[in-house]
Amino acid sequence: MTAGARLCLVFSAAILLLGGCEVEKTFTSADYSSVVNFEAFWDIFDEDYGLFSSKYVDWDEAHSEYRHRLDTVHGDEGLFALLTEMAELLEDGHITLSSGNRTYHCSSWKENARQDFLDSLPPKYLPDAGYIGNITYFGFVKNTAVAYFRYPDFNKILTDYSYSRLDAVFSRSSAIIIDIRGNIGGNSTLAESLASHFFDSRAVVGYHLFNNGRHSASPVRYPAEVIPAKQYRWTDKPVAVLTDGMTYSAASYFVLCMKQNRRAVIVGGTTGGGAGLPVSRELPNGWLLELSSGDTTGLDGVSIENGIAPDLEVHLDADDALRGKDTIIEAALQLLPGSKSP
Amino acid sequence: MLSICRYLAAVAALLLLLPDLFSAEREKTTVNRWGISVNYARIADHSFSNLQYGGVLVGISGAHGAFYRGSDSWSWEITDRIGVAPGLVNTARTNMLNMYSADLGYGAYWNTGSRWRLRLGSVLGCGGALKTAPLFKNNSVSVDGRVMISAAMGVSREFRVGSSVLKAGWSGSTPVAGVMFVPQDGMTTTETVWKNAVARSLHFASFHNCQGLDGALWVDFLTGFVGLRAAVVHNHRWWHSSGTQYYVKEIGVQIGITVALSMRRSADAIRKYQ
Numbered sequence A: 001m002t003a004g005a006r007l008c009l010v011f012s013a014a015i016l017l018l019g020g021c022e023v024e025k026t027f028t029s030a031d032y033s034s035v036v037n038f039e040a041f042w043d044i045f046d047e048d049y050g051l052f053s054s055k056y057v058d059w060d061e062a063h064s065e066y067r068h069r070l071d072t073v074h075g076d077e078g079l080f081a082l083l084t085e086m087a088e089l090l091e092d093g094h095i096t097l098s099s100g101n102r103t104y105h106c107s108s109w110k111e112n113a114r115q116d117f118l119d120s121l122p123p124k125y126l127p128d129a130g131y132i133g134n135i136t137y138f139g140f141v142k143n144t145a146v147a148y149f150r151y152p153d154f155n156k157i158l159t160d161y162s163y164s165r166l167d168a169v170f171s172r173s174s175a176i177i178i179d180i181r182g183n184i185g186g187n188s189t190l191a192e193s194l195a196s197h198f199f200d201s202r203a204v205v206g207y208h209l210f211n212n213g214r215h216s217a218s219p220v221r222y223p224a225e226v227i228p229a230k231q232y233r234w235t236d237k238p239v240a241v242l243t244d245g246m247t248y249s250a251a252s253y254f255v256l257c258m259k260q261n262r263r264a265v266i267v268g269g270t271t272g273g274g275a276g277l278p279v280s281r282e283l284p285n286g287w288l289l290e291l292s293s294g295d296t297t298g299l300d301g302v303s304i305e306n307g308i309a310p311d312l313e314v315h316l317d318a319d320d321a322l323r324g325k326d327t328i329i330e331a332a333l334q335l336l337p338g339s340k341s342p
Numbered sequence B: 001m002l003s004i005c006r007y008l009a010a011v012a013a014l015l016l017l018l019p020d021l022f023s024a025e026r027e028k029t030t031v032n033r034w035g036i037s038v039n040y041a042r043i044a045d046h047s048f049s050n051l052q053y054g055g056v057l058v059g060i061s062g063a064h065g066a067f068y069r070g071s072d073s074w075s076w077e078i079t080d081r082i083g084v085a086p087g088l089v090n091t092a093r094t095n096m097l098n099m100y101s102a103d104l105g106y107g108a109y110w111n112t113g114s115r116w117r118l119r120l121g122s123v124l125g126c127g128g129a130l131k132t133a134p135l136f137k138n139n140s141v142s143v144d145g146r147v148m149i150s151a152a153m154g155v156s157r158e159f160r161v162g163s164s165v166l167k168a169g170w171s172g173s174t175p176v177a178g179v180m181f182v183p184q185d186g187m188t189t190t191e192t193v194w195k196n197a198v199a200r201s202l203h204f205a206s207f208h209n210c211q212g213l214d215g216a217l218w219v220d221f222l223t224g225f226v227g228l229r230a231a232v233v234h235n236h237r238w239w240h241s242s243g244t245q246y247y248v249k250e251i252g253v254q255i256g257i258t259v260a261l262s263m264r265r266s267a268d269a270i271r272k273y274q
Helices: A005-020 A034-048 A057-071 A075-087 A159-169 A188-198 A252-257 A318-322 A327-335 B002-020 B189-194 B266-273
Strands: A097-098 A103-105 A130-132 A137-142 A146-152 A173-181 A201-208 A220-226 A239-243 A264-268 A276-281 A288-294 A294-297 B031-045 B051-068 B076-089 B096-112 B116-132 B142-162 B164-181 B202-205 B210-212 B214-223 B227-240 B243-258
Touching: A034 A075, A034 A220, A034 A276, A034 A288, A057 A075, A075 A097, A075 A103, A097 A294, A097 B214, A130 A159, A130 A220, A137 A159, A146 A159, A173 A327, A188 A220, A188 A252, A201 A252, A201 B189, A220 A252, A239 A252, A239 A327, A252 A264, A252 A294, A264 A294, A264 A327, B031 B076, B031 B227, B031 B266, B051 B096, B051 B243, B051 B266, B096 B142, B116 B164, B164 B210, B164 B227, B214 B243, B243 B266
Parallel strands: A146 A173, A173 A239, A239 A264
Antiparallel strands: A097 A103, A097 A288, A130 A137, A137 A146, A201 A220, A201 A294, A276 A288, B031 B051, B031 B243, B051 B076, B076 B096, B096 B116, B116 B142, B142 B164, B164 B202, B164 B214, B210 B227, B214 B227, B227 B243
16 A cells, blocks of 8 residues: 555544534523423422421422412512522521522521620620631630630631630630620531630541432431641630520531530520531522532431530520620639639 | 444554554654643533533643654654633623633654645543632532543644745544543532542543544744744533533634754754644
């Protein structure tokens, strides 16, 4: 075979090699059909929602009922209202739906939540408070050797420098109060990180369970572990964690962690719960949905979705508050050593 | 049927190339090309959504190659590219992704011809992308990756312009077989780990579920020891299997520079190497 003939043959073979792209599907365009988006919304929950076992909601029945009503709704607004009404059945504060100009947050979950915190009271106990940002503060409780730390939002990151400032107070204290009342959660990693400063060995504090799709018989379970921090550990100090009914999600998870710390006591009200780890999904029309992808349980297998009971139940007393006293801080001080020393 | 034809064509091409494996010695000079490209990219990534995301992707690429010792027909080439696509927007214009990609490949080629040059070969490549969705909560980061064998070809024509050389050509590759990790069902990488779904996210590919054509239509202007390149780049990769739909499509322009490692006879080396 001549070189020219061989070249032609090889070239022909190469052309065949490069051919053959198949017809593409057009699934990637936004789809604004009410039926398509309703079904996608239902499917996403069916496959990914992790808290059905705690909610006692028949999701198949919800499909029948709301699919029937879908024929009577009009436009985006009607669809948005219908989907959010269906989501409301689950009473889960982690569920949100955003259509760009409308945002829905599930509201039924906190209708009966009890708030036992007043912003104005803790600062009265802290004559020399130090601030981390503008809402997180700490210091010695007046006339005691007890340190107090207010952490109202687990979206606020504590840097190494922040921990070093806390250490300057905590290491000289006889006991520590961590006040997470009204903390509606945030990043559970930050909750775990704070808890890690109170553990001197690795500890399993509960379990994370994830829905493994509608074809799965049982959820996937992982141990929730706290790994001790490498520096600034306060493991020899008694700790009181202050909670109320508005202590949610990552803050509830922090309470779950501290429940396994033998030096910690939980004081206040039952937490608001919130066990699901929220993740985001996108509907075919581009609306963004957030839902709980999993469940968190204690070592006993009980979900923390409906809250964690304190070791000592105390509520804010209105008369105390009028006198400038925080009933729950007072109760914690009674339990902790060093509350009478200067 | 088409897949079988492509497979037979690949085997035939390999058999026809064998006689050229050993041939005359030629001076070996490594030729390096660097380029920057600005492409319009469209991606569909089931790890975040079913919607297509589109936007500008800026890439920096390199290609480094030479003829094998003992051959003036067989060459090797290492290719690499880093791409950044900030702010890809979905078709509903409600969400945004940032994509950072990296690709690395090793190719072996058979070259023939003089003024008309033909290059055929195969490339073993790996690559992946890190994607972030700032509006997503807890699952805002996802990673995909792949290892692929691709069939590659290139054809070019040389023109004399005074004492310089102008070369124009097209080179490209098409996937043959490989494996890809891409999260699906709207999950991200982290979620696939949480849910023990890693196995479900691994996809083996061959002709039936992976197609594509990555390439460039280029013009090189070779003068002295340096070559200047302008190119139109087109990349198109498409995977579909077991419910997974994934594609990356790019079209854009590239400018680049080519230099030979050894300055001696470098213009000649670049010209022959393509």
